[in-house]
Amino acid sequence: MNELGCYAEVVSDDEYLLAQHVGVAPDSVIYNGIAKSHDTFLKALEDGAIVNIDAGYEISWLDDYAGVPRGVGLRVNFDLESLCPGHAHGGVDGSRFGFCYENGELRRAIERVVDKGFTIDGLHLHKSSKTRLPEVYFAIAKTAVKIAREFELKLKYVDIGGGFFGGLPSKPQFPEYFEGIAAILRSEFTSDEVCLVVEPGMAVIGPPISYVTTVVDVKHGLGTDFVVTDGSRVHIDPLMTKSSYFYEHQLASGFEHGHSPRQVVTGYTCMENDRIFEIIDGDAAQPSDVITYQKVGAYTMCLSPAFIKWLPDVYVKDWAGMHQVKQRWDAEQFMNANTCGGWAR
Ligand SMILES: Cc1ncc(COP(=O)(O)O)c(C=O)c1O
Incomplete structure (x- = not known):
């Protein structure tokens, strides 16, 4: 995926470090999630990654950033269930991700970030839905437009997250999602100014594996x-x-x-x-x-x-044939990976 130009979307310090380890360019990372560490958060900021802040303590970490304040994104928590009844995972309880728009937490987060000299470059609005239907994404896109207008944000990106169907002829196809999303976003943004970021997981990695x-x-x-x-x-x-x-x-x-x-x-x-x-x-x-x-x-x-x-073993099938890319452990490898300092018989 890296070679094809995709960014690595990571949601913890471990995933961030893994992406670096396998050679993803530091500025080709989107750092999301509630499991960032202080040091990798600052490193990602320094290295030009897209960083979407999810929690109040991450805003406090901005005080430790030694560079010139830059743009960051904020994860938006909004009431999807009231916009699309029956669709949202979490139902009426809502979600633990991001800053709640309806109760004013998002406003306070924006103010805190801006007070520290940083700008809000992006909104991250990933929502897990039970239905994965296009109407969920239209509600997300409308929410992005509403928030940008209300808080007069000069956004560079709207990150609409993942959760799409993919590879299933009987389910919605990518054009159904993206033509509708784009039409809504165009009511407020131009594509020269604002980039649409998507984070499909299931849709991309589900279909090719047997x-x-x-x-x-x-x-x-x-x-x-x-x-x-x-x-x-x-x-x-x-x-x-x-x-x-x-x-x-x-x-x-x-x-x-x-x-x-x-x-x-x-x-x-x-x-x-x-x-x-x-x-x-x-x-x-x-x-x-x-x-x-x-x-x-x-x-x-x-x-x-x-x-x-x-x-189990894992094989990749490509134009040149079948290649084994992962081998079943044996007892020795298991013990080495699961005991401190390896296993001495
Ligand atoms: C922030 C974020 N982006 C993308 C995804 C991918 O979702 P999916 O695999 O449903 O496309 C998830 C999954 O929970 C997520 O939390």
Whole structure:
């Protein structure tokens, strides 16, 4: 993504340092979130990163900045639920991110930043929604316009955050989001002055990644056939919220497959809820069948535990073929990574 010209959006000191470690230019970073450290916050400011302040203590950190005061962004917390009932994650409780517009905290934050000689270059308005629908983004764009007008901000960017659908033909496509967002922003800003920043996560990393598993056993229960695989729900649904997948069931040759009214495809862990999905009225699975789950790249690998088995190998497929980019640990590597000073036998 770096080579393609994307910035690294990071939300903690650890992610900030990782981006530096893998060679992202310091001024190609967007530093968001509630887990910044004092030192990386100041370093990012010094190095020309986009820094979106999320909390009052970060405004206090501006006093420790040795350079000439510059522009920063502010994360805006606004009542999305009242604008789009039923859409906002957090519902009527609202969100813990950013400065609340409705209760005056945002006004006070703007005043504090400006009093210190810094300017407000940007507004960051990422909102997690349950629906990921374009109307959520239109409400966000309208809020950006309203706030810029009310506080007479001379913005350089509006950062509308992530949360888009991507790679799913049945769901909204990027033009549906961005044509609507752009039309709203153009009512107040010109594209020469104000840049639209987007932070798609799921939409970009979800679609290209598949998880390949093999059936190791089929057990027959009381009316249910359990298809035991060498995969696990913890790898593709670590938040335990999914019940269906895009998948391909490749039947192994050399078996009489037959038909099963109800199969529950399960994982290798010891948890009974390691049940991945159901196949109703389908080909009866047999050992050596391959079940490949598609579009499972988001909120999976980074959240998976090394529970029962090490994390799986990862391969990248490109024009030149298949390359292994991550290898399963062995016991020695696990102990080295998880004990101070490594593991001495
Ligand atoms: C600030 C911010 N930007 C971008 C994202 C990416 O969201 P998604 O993966 O839903 O696109 C998140 C996710 O929570 C976020 O908190």
